[in-house]
Structures are given as C-alpha cells and as structure tokens.
Amino acid sequence: MQEIRTQLSEDLTAATTSQDIEAVRVRYLGRKGAITLLRKNADFSAMSADEKKRFGQQFNELKRFAEQQIAAAQARQTSTTLAPPSIDMTLPGLNNHLGHLHPISLVQLELEEIFQSLGFMILDGYHVETDFYNFESLNIPRDHPARDMQDTYWLKNGLLLRTHTSANQVRALEHYGAPVRAVFPGRCFRNEAIDPSHENTFYQLEGLMVDREISVANLIAVMRTVLTAVFHREVTVRLRPGYFPFVEPGFELDIQCLICAGEGCSTCKKSGWIELLPCGLVHPRVLEFGQVDPDRYSGFAFGLGLTRLAMMKYNIPDIRLLNSGDLRFCEQFPAAV
Amino acid sequence: MHISLDWIAQYVDLSDLSPQTIAHRLTMATAEVEGVETLVRSLDGVRIGQVVSIEPLDDQLTFVSVACGTEQFTTVCGAPNVREGMKSAFAPAGVTIAGGQTITERQVGGKTSQGILCSSEELGMGGGHFGILDLPASLESGAALADLLPSSDTLLEIDNKSLTHRPDLWGHYGVAREVAAIFERPLRPLQLVDVTQYNDLPAYPLTLDDPENCPCYCCIEMTGVAALPSPLALQCRLHALGQRTFNILVDLTNYIMLELGQPMHAFDASRLQAVRVAPFGTTGQFTTLDGQVRHMVPEDLIIWNEREPIALAGIMGGLNSEVSERTTGLLLESANFKDARIRRTATRLGIHTDASQRFEKQQPPANTKTATERFLHLLLESGLHPQIRSRFTAQGTLKDQTRYLDIPTDFFDRRIGNPIAQDRMVSILTSLGFEASITNNTLSVGIPPFRSEKDISLPVDILEEVTRLQGYDNLEPKMPNFSVERVVLNDHLRTQHKARRILAQAHGFSEIHNYSWFDETWLKTLGYEPEATLEMANPSAEHNVRLQTTLLTNIFAVVKKNTALRDHFRIFELGRIYLPAGGQDRIEKNVLAGASCQHERLGSLEAHFRQIKGALEALAEQLSLGTLAFVPATTTTVPWHTPGGYVDITLQDTVVGQLGFLSDPLLAKIAPTAQVVWFELDFDRFEGPIFPATSYAPTSRYPGSWFDFSVVASAQAGFAELVSTLDEFSHALLKKREFMALYQGRGLAEGTASYTFRYWIESQDSTLTREQIEAFQQEYITFLQSKGLRLR
Numbered sequence A: 001m002q003e004i005r006t007q008l009s010e011d012l013t014a015a016t017t018s019q020d021i022e023a024v025r026v027r028y029l030g031r032k033g034a035i036t037l038l039r040k041n042a043d044f045s046a047m048s049a050d051e052k053k054r055f056g057q058q059f060n061e062l063k064r065f066a067e068q069q070i071a072a073a074q075a076r077q078t079s080t081t082l083a084p085p086s087i088d089m090t091l092p093g094l095n096n097h098l099g100h101l102h103p104i105s106l107v108q109l110e111l112e113e114i115f116q117s118l119g120f121m122i123l124d125g126y127h128v129e130t131d132f133y134n135f136e137s138l139n140i141p142r143d144h145p146a147r148d149m150q151d152t153y154w155l156k157n158g159l160l161l162r163t164h165t166s167a168n169q170v171r172a173l174e175h176y177g178a179p180v181r182a183v184f185p186g187r188c189f190r191n192e193a194i195d196p197s198h199e200n201t202f203y204q205l206e207g208l209m210v211d212r213e214i215s216v217a218n219l220i221a222v223m224r225t226v227l228t229a230v231f232h233r234e235v236t237v238r239l240r241p242g243y244f245p246f247v248e249p250g251f252e253l254d255i256q257c258l259i260c261a262g263e264g265c266s267t268c269k270k271s272g273w274i275e276l277l278p279c280g281l282v283h284p285r286v287l288e289f290g291q292v293d294p295d296r297y298s299g300f301a302f303g304l305g306l307t308r309l310a311m312m313k314y315n316i317p318d319i320r321l322l323n324s325g326d327l328r329f330c331e332q333f334p335a336a337v
Numbered sequence B: 001m002h003i004s005l006d007w008i009a010q011y012v013d014l015s016d017l018s019p020q021t022i023a024h025r026l027t028m029a030t031a032e033v034e035g036v037e038t039l040v041r042s043l044d045g046v047r048i049g050q051v052v053s054i055e056p057l058d059d060q061l062t063f064v065s066v067a068c069g070t071e072q073f074t075t076v077c078g079a080p081n082v083r084e085g086m087k088s089a090f091a092p093a094g095v096t097i098a099g100g101q102t103i104t105e106r107q108v109g110g111k112t113s114q115g116i117l118c119s120s121e122e123l124g125m126g127g128g129h130f131g132i133l134d135l136p137a138s139l140e141s142g143a144a145l146a147d148l149l150p151s152s153d154t155l156l157e158i159d160n161k162s163l164t165h166r167p168d169l170w171g172h173y174g175v176a177r178e179v180a181a182i183f184e185r186p187l188r189p190l191q192l193v194d195v196t197q198y199n200d201l202p203a204y205p206l207t208l209d210d211p212e213n214c215p216c217y218c219c220i221e222m223t224g225v226a227a228l229p230s231p232l233a234l235q236c237r238l239h240a241l242g243q244r245t246f247n248i249l250v251d252l253t254n255y256i257m258l259e260l261g262q263p264m265h266a267f268d269a270s271r272l273q274a275v276r277v278a279p280f281g282t283t284g285q286f287t288t289l290d291g292q293v294r295h296m297v298p299e300d301l302i303i304w305n306e307r308e309p310i311a312l313a314g315i316m317g318g319l320n321s322e323v324s325e326r327t328t329g330l331l332l333e334s335a336n337f338k339d340a341r342i343r344r345t346a347t348r349l350g351i352h353t354d355a356s357q358r359f360e361k362q363q364p365p366a367n368t369k370t371a372t373e374r375f376l377h378l379l380l381e382s383g384l385h386p387q388i389r390s391r392f393t394a395q396g397t398l399k400d401q402t403r404y405l406d407i408p409t410d411f412f413d414r415r416i417g418n419p420i421a422q423d424r425m426v427s428i429l430t431s432l433g434f435e436a437s438i439t440n441n442t443l444s445v446g447i448p449p450f451r452s453e454k455d456i457s458l459p460v461d462i463l464e465e466v467t468r469l470q471g472y473d474n475l476e477p478k479m480p481n482f483s484v485e486r487v488v489l490n491d492h493l494r495t496q497h498k499a500r501r502i503l504a505q506a507h508g509f510s511e512i513h514n515y516s517w518f519d520e521t522w523l524k525t526l527g528y529e530p531e532a533t534l535e536m537a538n539p540s541a542e543h544n545v546r547l548q549t550t551l552l553t554n555i556f557a558v559v560k561k562n563t564a565l566r567d568h569f570r571i572f573e574l575g576r577i578y579l580p581a582g583g584q585d586r587i588e589k590n591v592l593a594g595a596s597c598q599h600e601r602l603g604s605l606e607a608h609f610r611q612i613k614g615a616l617e618a619l620a621e622q623l624s625l626g627t628l629a630f631v632p633a634t635t636t637t638v639p640w641h642t643p644g645g646y647v648d649i650t651l652q653d654t655v656v657g658q659l660g661f662l663s664d665p666l667l668a669k670i671a672p673t674a675q676v677v678w679f680e681l682d683f684d685r686f687e688g689p690i691f692p693a694t695s696y697a698p699t700s701r702y703p704g705s706w707f708d709f710s711v712v713a714s715a716q717a718g719f720a721e722l723v724s725t726l727d728e729f730s731h732a733l734l735k736k737r738e739f740m741a742l743y744q745g746r747g748l749a750e751g752t753a754s755y756t757f758r759y760w761i762e763s764q765d766s767t768l769t770r771e772q773i774e775a776f777q778q779e780y781i782t783f784l785q786s787k788g789l790r791l792r
Ligand SMILES: [Zn+2]
Pocket: A257, A258, A259, A260, A261, A262, A263, A264, A265, A266, A267, A268, A269, A270, A272, A273
C-alpha cells in the first residue's frame, strides 16, 4: 500500500493537465484501478479477524488519501486557469532597510581583502602616538626638516596625533619581529588649512613587508599586483626618486593615467602619470629600532592614501565632503562592498 | 627652488638636450622637476647708457640726460637710485620692453622724454622692481644689451621637498653634476683660487665658543675692495633666480650660495676687531639688516664682534656691520652651522631666508673652503684686486677628507633584485664624483666631502646612488619568494566591519565620519562640559582644542545639519574616543554611536525607540554576544542623559553603553520638530567570537501550534514587570513566547494596556491532541488569574 501511495504522488506531480489528472484517477480509483483492485483481489479467507480489521483501516485510509490528493490536484489545476489577482506590478519595489557605508570604509574593506589575499596581516594602531613611533623610530629625529612636511598636532602632554600610519611600522616590527607582512589602515592628522584638496583628518594604509632578501624588484612586483586588484585592470607603474627618511632608497610610485592611458589629459596634468604612493626599502635604522637585524633582513614599506583612493574611485571632487556628515553625500554609497 | 639651465650649461654641455628631456631625466633620477619656465628677455634696441646729468623735477621725478655712445637722449626718470655718472640700460622710443609696452617719445612736466632707463623687471630679466639697473663703469656706452646677454633662459622648478636630504643640490653646481652623470657627459671643474697660498699671513682673530652648533667657522680678511656694481652677466643670473642685486661684495655671496649651496656673509671689516661665535646667552634684542628688531633667547647662535652681536648666525646679518658704499675692507664669512640650531631660531623668529633654508639641510663643512676659493676667483674675474690680509682662518672641523666604505657587490644585486654589472656601478659612482673600485667582489667607495654625512654614510645610501642612475624603469619586477603562511586575521577589525554591515545593510543606518575633537562652541550650546580630556597644544582652531571623549556631540551636530534635508534618517559612526591616563599616557577606545531622527508626525516615539533598541539587540545577537539588558538609568552626568529618557545597556551585568532619546530643552537645540533616539556603545566590550558556535537544533517531527493571548495589565508598571511575571509560567509543551503587539485605548480601562503574546507549543513525541491543547490554555489562564491578570 505504501508503494501505491508513493506512486500516486509521483503520478500526480507529473500530471500537468486536467486530462492527465483524470487519467490518474481512473488508474487508481476506477473500476479496474489499482486501489479498487487491491480490495477485490484481497484474500480475506486467509486473514484473522484482527488482520481483516487492520486491512480495512489501511485500505480506507489509502482510498481517502488518494481521493484527497486527486481532488487537491484538480483544484490546483482549476485555480491556475483562473485570472490572478490584479496588482500593479510596475510600482517600484519597496526597500526600507538599506543604509550606506562611508566611502572610506568601502575602500578600506576592499583593500584589506586584497592584502589578506596576498598574505598580509591587517593591524590597527593608536591615533594618539608618541614622538618615538611617529618620528624618532622612523629616522626623523627632532629638528629634522621632514617634520616640516607634516605639520603635527601636538598634545599638551607631549603626545601627538599621528601624522601617518607609518607610525605603526616599528610597533609592528617590535611585536611580530621578522619576517612580517602587514598593512595598517587608519585615521591620520595633519595641521593643514582645509580646502577642496586638503584635510586635517584623513586616512592612510601603510604596508610593510620584511623578510630575507626583499628587494626593490619585489616592491615593484607587489605594488603592481596590488594596484591591478585595486583598479580592476592592469596598471603600468614607474618609480622615481622620492625622499622619506624611513626608507632608503625612497621612491614615488606613479601609475600611468587610467583616464588617458598615458597620452596626457587634464587629470594627469598632461604628464600621462599620476603620483600615487610613496614607498621604498625600509631604512636599516628603522629595522634596528624595531629590533630587527638589518644585515639579516630587508624589507619594503609603502603608504597608500585611502582618502585619495576613495576620491579617485568615487569621483569625489572635494575632500571636505568626506567628513561633512551631509546625507546627500553619504547616501550615494552602497551598503555592501 | 629654481635652476637656470644657462647656468648649468656653464658646467655641462647641454647641446641637443631639450629642457623637457633634462626635466624628465632629473625627475626620474634625482628630484622632481615640477615646472619648466622660459624666461625671455626684452633686449632688442636696449643699449648701455650713461647718466650725464640729473635735474630734479619734483619729489620723485628727475630729468636725466643719457649718453649712449655718441648719441644723447633725455628722459624723465622716477627711479630713486639714479645718479650722475652711473651706467644703466636705456630703451629709446620705439623699443618694446617686457610686458609688450612700446616706448614712445612724450612730454612729462614740460620736458621731453625720449626713452626710459630700465629696471631688470622692465627688461624681462626678473629680480624685482628695485630701481634701474646699476651696471659696471667698464661697460661700453652705447653697446647693445642683446650682444651682452643671452636673450632667454630656461628655469626648472624643483620640488624643495625632494631636496630635503640633498644639501648639494641647493646649488647649481650640484645639479650640474647630476645632469652630467645622467647624460654621461663631462662636468667642467669649478675655477677656484687656492687659499693655501695665504697660509703665511696671520690668522684672523676668531674664537669658536659653540662647536656643537657651529661645526666649522671660516673667514678671510681683505682690503682694497669696493662695493661697486656687479658685472652684467652676474646680475643677470641673480635676477633670473629672483634675487635682488646690491654690489659686487654682497652679490657674490648670493651668487656662490646659488652655485654651491654654501651661504656666505660679507662684513665691513673696518667695523670689526675680532670675531667670536657664541650663543646670545641671555634674552634681549638684535636688529637684523632688514631693520627688524628681533627678540633673542639665550640659545640663539650669534656672531659677535668682541662683545657686540653682529649677525644672527646662518640666518641674517645685522645692520651694524653691513657692507656699504664706503666699504674698502671685507671680512668674508664662510661657515657651517648645525641644522637643528638654525631651524629652531629661524622657526621661532619666522625668518626663512635662502641661507637658513640651506643650513637647515646640513651643508657639508668642506663647502666653506670651496666657497671662499670660488669667491676670490669671481672677485678677481670681476676686475677687483683685493689685498688679502689674513690667511683662510678656520675653526672647527672642515671634514674635507674622502670617506671610505667597503660594500660586497652582491649587496647591490640582492637589494635591487636584479643583477647590476660591476663596471656600471663604478662608472655611475665615478660620474657622481665618488671614487669607486672593485676588488674581489668588494666595492670600495670614496665618498667626496661635498656630499654630506647625513646624506651618504651607509651602504644603502650608495645603493640609492647606483640604482637611481641605473634607472628604476629598467628594473625587472619580481614577486618575492616565501613560504605560504597563515595570515592571522584581525578579529577586532572584522567585528567592527561586521557591525558596520549589520547597521547599514539591515537597519538603514548611514555611516558618517566626524572629526576627532570637540567643537567647543557646540558644547556650550549643548551645555556639556566634558570631564578629563586630552588637549591639543596647537589646535586647528580655538574651538577645536579638546579630543573627544564621546562621539555623540559631533553626531548631534550632524543630526542638526541634516534635519533640514531629510524627515527621517539614521546615522552611525564607529570611531575613537581619547581619554587621558595620567602623564604621557592615554586610553583610546573604539566607540559605536549613532542617532535616528524622524519627524514627529511619522510615528510614535515609543515605536521609534523600540526600532533602534531592536537594531542594537539584533546587532548583539549577530555578534554572538548574548542578550543585552536595558536598565533604566537615573544619573544625569551629561545633558542627554535625562532621567527617564535613557537606559544603560548591560552585557553580563557590565554597562557597555547607553540608549536614549532627546527631550527638551536639548531636543529644541538639535531637532525641534523631530524625535531623536541616540545610542553609544563601548565597542571594545562589544566583541563576540568571529565564528560563533551556532548549532542547529532539531525541529520536532510533529507539528506544533501557536496561540495569541492578549493580557491586560497596568501600563504604568511597564512591560518589563509584566514579562517578569509571565516568566514564572512554565509548561512542558511551551517552546517559546513572543511579544506581538501593544494596545491601549478604547475598550480598556484607564491606565491599563493590552499586551499580545504568541505562545508556541509543541511536543517532541506526538502530534498535539485537542485535549492537550485545551489543557495548556486552561493552565495558562489559571496562571494569569493567580497573578491577578486577565485576558482581554
Ligand atoms: Zn591622463
């Protein structure tokens, strides 16, 4: 009886028209139907009274099941042929639940994934730093002219607001030693007058790779790989000399302008190149400050401007929009990365 | 800084190199060239003229007759420096000067002006408007300026930042050396006068009291000089680089500074008896040669004439010892000062001179001697014949010896990552003025004294020299080789990102960024006085002094700003607060704060509050933190903590934040016609497991059932009290209880409310029978009655 049950269900599922369903009904409940025959062909003489009773119950149950199933199938069949309720399906979809992530978060999330895919740890850091980590350990002693370039917010207690995420370099070296591969995204501060392209509060992502035999050629290859992932297409990079006290040699890394492909346009000021990030081989003194032996290890460091990348990626013309809290700005960005 | 290609061409053959090519190659190998400017001089028709007579017309104007060779002209001149017998540049009528103006004959005050005597600016030479050109008497009257000067020059503008570590590039000769190395062309040597020839003369009386801040002080005394106009070509170069010219003695110090990077100072020797280099030692005043009275502190380094201060070392001379028309004796200072000392004084006094700018880059001391020798050469070349009165007197360390460094050649291959030919290393270093030779795979480098120790002292410094000239463009990129290792994921950041996504993706919050400091003006409006804060010594504005200890005040400001734009919105920020922890210590906390604002007509405050509470509950659940408790709070420490208007949020009995709503008078200052629900959470306490131990619970094979009961209870007592009563009811079939709805109003007695709960019942081992269901309902109703509650 269980087999009949299963078979009936399968047949009804396969039946697509009302004729098919009628044929199923005849096959099971008709005069020569499988269920009808079950009773006709039963040998009651061989059953005990109890067995007869149980057979009777099961048979009735099966028959009722078959009748219900066939009726239900017929009802379904009829209803689909009726006109559906009339609704205006051209009305806009309802969505009350999506908010917006800040463009810096969006870019940071994307970069963190890219760097993790290349085996970098993601580290956080202090905003309020000591002179040692922000300057001294980066080979920028007191009175070094490089301190001019990064007008620092000093606190009355002698601490400062970090001027770059590079402040995490020696912290990372001290904590993890060598080899180490890490990036540190975060907020930085510089005492600058605010205008459409200058902010006193902005985001960077510093990267550090220290291992045996890290070379300039490695730096170029890793940067090219990262930037290809960031911009979702092959990028051409070039290095030229740049001075940062915590790297030697130091470079400015330019990418070929993505808008004009190097032909020269207004974005790249007709040069065909966009200055993108400072980088270089970690200065031996910085390694020493981080308790890493510069004779055994070498490394490279780079500083990506997250704020700058977000502005490039989302065509944001004015840096002041990022900290404006203006919802007309915030609401233009997705909630999901 | 500007570099004149005309000047560079004096030392390197630039033929067949375009300025753009030079600029590009310098950018790629040395320092960023930010601009290429062409300077075109308007010299056609302009002639050397001699002032024959001057007749004053009024306070400013004079009527001057000028001889140009055999021709005589008259002109009305307004220049204060015009004087009888002087030679200058005369542009007769018909000549077009810089800016496109064509000179015409005209009448001024009844006098005929047949042309003009020109300033350097009027001839397009640069140099500023400081009167008419004052030229040497030796120039032939009537000669055409076009025959005496190049008609144009090209100036490269080099980014000062990229020269921070290269004091040698603060002079043209250093840049010329780079250009020569880049294009593999010879560098012509500097012409010098060897000062050792004066070694038999007496030393100048010189005392160096502060060798720490003045590593080396040199001077030489001479007589028989005069403060005459400088040669035309020398003036032309100084003007092109924006320098004002004075007389040969002063101009030469500037010229050498621009050529070698070494600032010098010319003292009138007759004013001095003996020089001493020592700190100011006390506080007081000193008048610099620009006439400004400067306030000195004891550490400021001073050049003294015995007990009288005569110059602010390395920054600016004093009025009392300046070269004048009457000067016949010269004491020429060529000194080396400590970068930090100069920087501190210059920064404090706000005087940034060409000299201080160069000393701040720590010039190599050896330059002092080269500069003196160059000065003497140019002085002789200008036709002066000084009598040298003292030997070249030097105190301190000249450091004019080559420094040697041995580096294994494979260091270069390994750090560059590409092989580099040994002979190429040698040729690059040689072209930059280094000594270089290789034996047994060891490179022996001799570092020339003109490269500062700060710039070049380590093998990596030599690496940079070799690599940049080899060309970074020529390097083959190579991915590093290392073993695959697990990246330790940053759970803290991942939790933060998760919270961001939950709020934005499920609860309609928009993420904002605010500044990290309070706005004092806004705090006053809010009536909030923070407790201990970290304060900035040099804030961006007077009202941005204190670092924030809550994110909410800035969030309220954003709420206020947006109320005009939206009738409902939700914002959050995941940011930092900063707390002092005594002395040089601080605590930084990650804080999640937000606000939901909606116009009062859009719904009840209670429903609004519950929505945000629900979002926080969902957040805690999604972060696997367990259940948050919301405990009504009564203390009022901040204006938005109004008793009855906020709750403490607790997690395992620890307060982790607050949730509340604004009410007047605060609400009126922020969003008068809206409801504002706010929250702030100590996010560092809000971290659950990244991969929570969620485990599947099997569902019953037997269908369950649910029933909605509407319980009437005192509205005053509140939901929490009702629920704590209902919690006492237990039953074997009860699976869960869910709050569905609240009703107050018609049909209910005053002060009561109807709370609808859904009770889910099921059995793990059978389908529920009618009898079981009825028994459950009856038990529940009996329970309610026992508690004095009734169904609606
Ligand atoms: Zn372009």
